Amino acid sequence: MTHVTATPTVTALASSLPPGMVVTDPDIVGGYRQDRAFDPQAGTPLALIRPHTTDQVQTVVRWCATHRVPVITRGAGTSLSGGSTAVDGAVMICTEKMRELRIDTATRTAVVQPGLFNSEVKAAAAAAGLWYPPDPSSFEICSIGGNVATNAGGLCCVKYGVTTDYVLALEVVLADGRAVALGGNRLKDSAGLSLTKLFVGSEGVLGIITEVTLRLLPPQPPAATVVAGFADVDAACAAVLAVTAEMRPAMLEFMDGVAINAVEDHLRMGLDRTAGAMLVAQSDAVGPAAAAEVEIITRAFTAHGAAEVFATDDAAEGEAFTAARRMAIPALERTGSLLLEDVGVPLPALPTLIDGIAAIADRQRVTISVIAHAGDGNTHPLIVFDPEDADEHQRAEVAFGAVMDLAIGLGGTITGEHGVGRLKKAWLPDQVGPDVMELTAVIKNALDPDGLFNPGVML
Incomplete structure (x- = not known):
């Protein structure tokens, strides 16, 4: 591990903050170098600082501005796009102690x-x-x-x-x-x-x-949950479009067969391992509208070939299926390393996107499991690879870029909610175009003329 040495200037910064707030111990600092993107190129910060107040953040930023030291901001470190990966020589401000x-x-x-x-x-x-x-x-x-x-x-x-x-x-x-x-x-x-x-x-x-x-909103009304398995992803996508054409569900989630089996391996809750895809939908409508929405969802699932449709208004049963969907990424991480995508498309293009991802997987000879917030067209293709196999790793990287190119070509986005970070910035100009990139740079330069905040992210 690269050792972090407390320089006189960092020592001076530490003297202006509460004792222990500026951390240079390499064993502690090393734990903050990577986020959940696990970028192997992560650098080593000059220091880790965990402030409690806005005033303390201001003190750090002013010191960094004076000494032209870059600043990486980190929260809980769950970024999947490398948005809080450490940079050599930067100060890392972690907000984990700011909890009021x-x-x-x-x-x-x-x-x-x-x-x-x-x-x-x-x-x-x-x-x-x-x-x-x-x-x-x-x-x-x-x-x-x-x-x-x-x-x-x-x-x-x-x-x-x-x-x-x-x-x-x-x-x-x-x-x-x-x-x-x-x-x-x-x-x-x-x-x-x-x-x-x-x-x-x-x-x-x-x-x-x-x-x-x-x-904040008033409490969400109790939800009814409808779950169905489908022979293939195309049938499930058709069911998604049928539901959203008639109503806006409170939830409409998608898992393909690979994800279903990975989750079942972990949770052992009796999911149908033979299904090519599963949809989990919820309605939180009130009164007679609740039954009407459940009927719309059930009818759409059945009409598009669902082998079995399960509906329940039991909160515990509904939460079990929601938890299964949330478990998809951790379950797949148990099968290999992941490159996590976050591409979205207009809903009518969802079937074309998922079919195109399958073609990319075949072409690159890698496994790509797709889970999705299907109701709004935001998908998470998960590319599974063996990091010890250099050729497979390279093919996974090619597939990663191909999926983003596909989404852009369908009028979609390279990120629906994970952010551009460092991993996707090469594709941002292809999505937004040169004029928007120029405008983005103008705004960045106006607010951060020395380019000290999160260098390497997005731009």
Whole structure:
């Protein structure tokens, strides 16, 4: 391991912060070099800093601006696109100690520091009789700061939207050390440019988010769950289009046969191993509308060849199938190393995307399992490979790029919720075009003229 040495300048920085906040111990710093993208090229930070307050973040950023030291911002380290991979010689600011939260039931808002887990915000909201909807599959271990930085979505976003739909205000530390307050706890606000939204999904390249005001909703009504297995992915895709043509489900999730078997190997819950695909749908409509929506889903599944359709309004049974879908990525990680995609397309193109991914897998002779937030066209093709097999690893990398090229060609996106990070930035110009890339660079240069924030991410 490369050793991190406390330089006199870092020592001076440490003296301006509480004892122990600036960490240079190589054994500790080494644990923060990679995020869940596991980039083998991750560098070694000059120091790891875990602030508690906005003022402390400002102190660090001002020191970095003075000494022209890059800043990598890290939350819980669950980034799947390399958005918080360490860089040699940079200071890494980890927000994991920034964990204050307060709920205001009168305005139905939560004011949250970025280190809180998504699950903790949900729990606090629920304790106050409210609900925070965005629910990435990693909701138990991902942080709100990371969710805002990547505009995370999740299983219920088909009906309830993604993180940006719930961000009312931000406190952001800029590259010169200023802290700016954007937005407020108002549901309607048209004053000035929408700068709050500018920072949502900006992946730390424009500023460091130190506080978030989130909109909360009344509790979600009890959900009914409908599950079905299909002979192949084409039939399941046709069923998805049939459902969404008539209604907006509270959830509509897809798993292919490879994912089904990986999850069954882990959970042993009796999933149909012979199915080519499985759909898990939910309705949280109230009163007679609930039965009507379950009937629409059941009819669509049956009409498109589902071998068996299971419907339940038992919360525990429904949660078991939701948990199975959430377990797909960890279960597949047990079978080999993964390159995780996050491509999305307009819903009518979903069947073409999934068929095209299968063709790429055949062409490159690699396994690609597809799971998806099928109701909104956001898919997660998971490329499984043996890292010890150099040829297979290379073919997996080729497949990774081919999947993104396919999505772009279908009018889609290279990321629906994981972010561009470092892993996908080479394909961003192909999606958005040169004019948008130029405009993005103008904004970046205006807010971070020395390019110190998250170098190598997105741009």
